[in-house]
Amino acid sequence: MVATVAIETPLQDDVRRLVDALNDHLLPLSPIEFQFKMTVEQMAGSDTTVLVARLQDGTAVGMGALKVHDAELGEVKRMFTDPSVRGQRVGVKILEAIIALARDKKLRQLKLETGVGEGFAGAHRLYTRYGFTACGAFLDYPDSGHSAFYEMTLTVPATAA
Template sequence: MAVTIAIETPLQNDVRALVAHLNDHLLPLSPVEFQFKMTVEQMAGSDTTLFVARDETGRAVGMGALKVHSPELGEVKRMFTLPEVRGQRVGSQLLTCIVDLARERGLNTVMLETGTGQGMAEAHRLYTRFGFTPRGPFLDYPESQWSAFFEMHLTAPAVPA
């Protein structure tokens, strides 16, 4: 599937719909208090850059964001692709854009928090194939059975998944 990926505002109806799909996907996977969601308003902040993947008709089919926490640390947030495009490398392309932007900004490390269990197995495969390695909690995330944490040090080139 041919997609185009661009930096866009999250304050668009079709991006809001993607966020709603992501939230619906996450809801049954873990208790709400262990779901660390950013709203579209938070995603529109100056510390966050959102990439949107669109298919050849212009339909938003995926998204992922880089949130910069410090001059050294960025975090992958709100990674999601519609179920019908999974397995077509859209997530990998989004992750490449996020990591490339982190490199451009001179960040040393990119980390992420994601869920655990069967509903998150594809995400874990994407992150590990891309070169992220498991780690413990970071920032103010609590240790729990519901979260998995990954990091990538940006001293080596990205490995497309």
């Protein structure tokens, strides 16, 4: 299985299906009031870049987004891989693309909010493997005990003199 990741508009039927699948996946895992979802319309805003993973036949099998809050801070949003491709490094490719995009935008920090509990264990492993460390609540997220927060400081490569 070879998946490629590219920047795409979320305003496509197959991306909408991924968003719906993510929302359905989250329902039993956290209280609804502590699920901080973005609609595809919000994801299509100028502050957000959506990355979609597709199989060679064009099937959308994963997504993630980078939301830029200011010149320093970006947030990883809406990470999801279809259950049919879990364990095949699709999430890794999406996260690597988000980190690279954040570096291209010269952001200094990436943060994210995700759930807690066994249903989120794979996500926690992925984020920590890529250098994210636990942090406190940020922006307007409540410190409810239903969320885990992670951050990564990005280093911008030195330019040649």
